[in-house]
Amino acid sequence: MKEIxxxxxxxxxxxxxxxxxxxxxxxxxxxxxxxxxxxxxxVSVLKGSFMFTSDLAKKYKxxxxxxxxxxxxxxxxxxxxxxxxxxxxxxxxxxxxxxxxLEDIVDTGNTLEKIYxxxxxxxxxxxxxxxxxxxxxxxxxxxxxDFVGMEIPNDFIVGFGLDYDELGRNLPEIYKLKEVKxxxxxxxxxxxxxxxxxxxxxxxxxxxxxxxxxxTGDLFRHHIKNKTPLGQKAQQYIDxxxxxxxxxxxxxxxxxxxxxxxxxxxxxxxxxxxxxxxxLDEIMAEKGLIIDALLSLNVPEExxxxxxxxxxxxxxxxxxxxxxxKKRLQQYHEKTTPVKDYYANQGKLYEINxxxxxxxxxxxxxxxxxxxxxxxxKPK
Ligand code: IMP
Ligand code: MG
Numbered sequence: 001m002k003e004i005x006x007x008x009x010x011x012x013x014x015x016x017x018x019x020x021x022x023x024x025x026x027x028x029x030x031x032x033x034x035x036x037x038x039x040x041x042x043v044s045v046l047k048g049s050f051m052f053t054s055d056l057a058k059k060y061k062x063x064x065x066x067x068x069x070x071x072x073x074x075x076x077x078x079x080x081x082x083x084x085x086x087x088x089x090x091x092x093x094x095x096x097x098x099x100x101x102l103e104d105i106v107d108t109g110n111t112l113e114k115i116y117x118x119x120x121x122x123x124x125x126x127x128x129x130x131x132x133x134x135x136x137x138x139x140x141x142x143x144x145x146d147f148v149g150m151e152i153p154n155d156f157i158v159g160f161g162l163d164y165d166e167l168g169r170n171l172p173e174i175y176k177l178k179e180v181k182x183x184x185x186x187x188x189x190x191x192x193x194x195x196x197x198x199x200x201x202x203x204x205x206x207x208x209x210x211x212x213x214x215x216t217g218d219l220f221r222h223h224i225k226n227k228t229p230l231g232q233k234a235q236q237y238i239d240x241x242x243x244x245x246x247x248x249x250x251x252x253x254x255x256x257x258x259x260x261x262x263x264x265x266x267x268x269x270x271x272x273x274x275x276x277x278x279x280l281d282e283i284m285a286e287k288g289l290i291i292d293a294l295l296s297l298n299v300p301e302e303x304x305x306x307x308x309x310x311x312x313x314x315x316x317x318x319x320x321x322x323x324x325x326k327k328r329l330q331q332y333h334e335k336t337t338p339v340k341d342y343y344a345n346q347g348k349l350y351e352i353n354x355x356x357x358x359x360x361x362x363x364x365x366x367x368x369x370x371x372x373x374x375x376x377x378k379p380k
Pocket of ligand 1 (some may be wrong): 048103104105106108110111112155156157158164
C-alpha cells in the first residue's frame with residue numbers, strides 16, 4: 001500500500017484489508033447472537049455501505065432480508081449538516097420488523113438522526129445500528145450506536161465504500177487524508193567550521209529566498225542587550241566563562257519560532273548539539289514545520305587556517321591566531337560530527353564544496369535547495 005491521489009488530495013494507507021475483515025467477522029457474530037431465531041432486516045445505507053453490506057452478508061449465517069436506503073450528506077471532506085433521502089423504503093417492507101441499519105461510518109451523527117426519523121415513521125418492531133467505522137470524537141448525538149466494527153480518530157478516510165467526491169469507493173483498504181504542511185520556501189540549517197563562509201552565504205540566501213536568518217550569536221547578543229530573562233541567565237554563564245546550557249539556547253529559539261510568519265528559516269550556528277537538534281525538531285513539529293536540510297559547507301583545514309589568519313590581520317579578533325584556530329577547528333569536528341550524523345540519519349545531510357568564489361558556492365547551495373523543493377511537490 002502506498003499513497004494515492006484522489007482529485008486534488010493525497011491519501012495515505014491507514015487500515016489494511018485484514019483488519020477490516022476481522023471487524024466485519026466480529027460484527028457478523030454479534031448480530032447472529034442478537035438475532036436469536038428471528039429473521040432480521042438489514043437496511044443498508046447507500047452508497048457508502050455497499051462493500052460492507054456485501055462482506056457482512058457473506059459472513060452472516062442466519063436468514064436475513066436486505067433493503068437499501070440512499071442518503072447524501074457529505075460534500076468534499078466536510079459534513080454539510082443537511083441530509084437528504086435520495087431513495088426511500090416502502091413502509092410494508094419494514095413495518096413490524098427488527099431492523100439493523102448498516103452504516104459505513106458514523107461521523108457527526110446527522111445522517112443517523114435522519115435515518116432514525118425516517119425509519120421510525122414506518123413503525124418497525126425495533127431499530128439497531130451497526131456501523132463499520134465510528135468517529136467517537138466527532139459524534140454529537142445521543143442516539144445509541146449498538147454495533148461498532150472499529151472506532152477511529154477524527155480523520156477523513158476513503159476506501160471500502162467510502163469516497164472523497166465519489167472517488168475511492170473501490171479501494172479494498174482504508175486510506176486517510178494526508179495533512180499537508182503550510183507551503184514554505186525551505187527551512188534549512190547551514191553548517192560548517194569557522195571560516196567556511198556560512199555568514200556570507202546565509203545572508204545571500206536570506207535575501208534571495210525571503211528567509212528569516214537566525215544566528216545564535218546575534219540571538220545571544222540581542223537577549224543580553226535587552227536584558228530579557230533568558231539573556232540575564234545566559235550572561236551569568238558567559239561571565240563565568242562557561243558555555244551557555246542548551247535549555248537557554250533552546251528557550252531563545254522557541255521564543256523566536258513562536259509565530260513563524262517568514263517563508264522559512266535559515267539557521268547558522270544552531271543546532272550545535274544533538275540535544276539542540278532534537279529540540280529544534282520538536283519545536284518545529286509543534287508548528288507543523290520541518291527542517292528540510294542540513295547544508296554543510298566543506299573546506300579543507302589548511303584553507304580554513306589561511307582564511308582565518310587573513311581575517312585576523314584585519315578583524316583584530318584575538319582568537320584568529322594559528323594556535324587557537326587549530327583548537328577551534330578540532331573542537332568543531334568533535335562536537336558537531338554527531339549533529340551531522342543526526343541529520344544524515346534523517347536523509348537530510350547535504351555536503352557542499354565550500355571552496356570557490358562566493359557566487360560559485362551560492363549556486364551549489366541553490367542547486368540543492370531547488371531540488372528539495374521539487375521533491376517536496378511529488379507524492380512520496
Ligand atoms: P454524519 O452524518 O456526519 O455522521 O456522516 C455520515 C456520512 O458522511 C457517512 O455515511 C459517509 O457517507 C460520510 N462520511 C463521514 N465521515 C467520512 C469519512 O471520513 N470519509 C468519507 N465519508 C465520510
Ligand atoms: Mg454513507
